[in-house]
Amino acid sequence: MPKILNILSNHIDFHELVLLEKKTDKLYRSISNSFTGNFVYQKALPLKALSNNGQRPMVLTSVPSYINTKLDLGSDTVIKKVKTFPGSLIKLSVYESYEEYLKKNFAQKGRSHFIKSQNLLDECFTVRYKIYYGSIEEEEYQIIFNAFEQMQAKRFEERGMRYHTDPMLSEYRAKTLGLVRSKEACISVIYNGDRPIAISLNYILGKIVHGFTKTFDSAYSKFSLGNIELLNVIKWCFDEGFEVFDFMKGEYSYKSRFADTSYPFLIETIYSKKEALSRVWGHSVFFGLKLFYFVYHATKSIRSINTQKSTDSSKNNIKVQKTLLDSTTVGSDEKRVHFNEIQSQYIQRAICDYCYRRREQMDSLKFYKKRDRIKMVSQREVLIFQVNGPMDTKENRQ
Numbered sequence: 001m002p003k004i005l006n007i008l009s010n011h012i013d014f015h016e017l018v019l020l021e022k023k024t025d026k027l028y029r030s031i032s033n034s035f036t037g038n039f040v041y042q043k044a045l046p047l048k049a050l051s052n053n054g055q056r057p058m059v060l061t062s063v064p065s066y067i068n069t070k071l072d073l074g075s076d077t078v079i080k081k082v083k084t085f086p087g088s089l090i091k092l093s094v095y096e097s098y099e100e101y102l103k104k105n106f107a108q109k110g111r112s113h114f115i116k117s118q119n120l121l122d123e124c125f126t127v128r129y130k131i132y133y134g135s136i137e138e139e140e141y142q143i144i145f146n147a148f149e150q151m152q153a154k155r156f157e158e159r160g161m162r163y164h165t166d167p168m169l170s171e172y173r174a175k176t177l178g179l180v181r182s183k184e185a186c187i188s189v190i191y192n193g194d195r196p197i198a199i200s201l202n203y204i205l206g207k208i209v210h211g212f213t214k215t216f217d218s219a220y221s222k223f224s225l226g227n228i229e230l231l232n233v234i235k236w237c238f239d240e241g242f243e244v245f246d247f248m249k250g251e252y253s254y255k256s257r258f259a260d261t262s263y264p265f266l267i268e269t270i271y272s273k274k275e276a277l278s279r280v281w282g283h284s285v286f287f288g289l290k291l292f293y294f295v296y297h298a299t300k301s302i303r304s305i306n307t308q309k310s311t312d313s314s315k316n317n318i319k320v321q322k323t324l325l326d327s328t329t330v331g332s333d334e335k336r337v338h339f340n341e342i343q344s345q346y347i348q349r350a351i352c353d354y355c356y357r358r359r360e361q362m363d364s365l366k367f368y369k370k371r372d373r374i375k376m377v378s379q380r381e382v383l384i385f386q387v388n389g390p391m392d393t394k395e396n397r398q
Contacts, residue, residue: 040206057271057282088259334368
């Protein structure tokens, strides 16, 4: 769709223009939050705006419907809107506090589960929580983005899917450092020791926080790591006085659990009403988009029925053998390794699952490698983990 729009129109993505490129003044006079009426942007000076005098229409994509905008393109323009994809958000401003938000949106059992999950995570690992907002060292910034891409690749592999680097990730990396330092973005990270295990990138417009993208190390899935990281960001938003946390596009179960408001995204076709060719071109693009999204929504339910969910290939992929804990536990041909040096994501996940079930501290465990297997020694027992098939390690590939 973006390629077609680039050919047929002057295509601009709202989020890229406003949140990443920070060129709001090139197109808008003002932007406001319709829930509160508060402005999130107002043009201070009459700067030069983008020209739309050409015959090609302008198409704005990914425009949140709850945001009121005033374009700075003159009075001779026509704006036609089509609803596209569903979005969801939390209206933070309607709650007195983070605690009230939790109480009004989750039953006692759910709130207790959140607390239990975080307590268990803290008990089993050396965890620290950090939200970078206003300052971040470039070296740590690069470590975070490297970890982000590695975790994304790992999750794709576990689903049996080939991972292709998101072309937007390089743009995020190039622009987010400056935005964090100017308090126009924040990066939320959960660390196990010095290693990031959950990351989210969030971009800010006035008092609105946009949750752009997130990922976590699937080895820690038992601990509800995604929920813990998200709740940490939501609490931070309350503490900082933000009015909205926007989950943006995408229909995921966690969004429906945490959001309290849904809204549609809009695609806006903008063209001059003076020139006949511009009007015909603009009408054609508008009706083409309207037809496309009508068909999309009409067939959506059929597609969802026929779409098969991807399976987690980590299940049944590990053999676990229990041995005696005695003086011969560790052989002379076994090499001591750190948990982070274990290359198999499946074995890492099995070890984290063990910590979850036994409430075992990771630091109390010792790991030894021998060819394609990992021996784990705890104070109570010895387990040997082996992948069904050749173990995917750098050492074995050489």
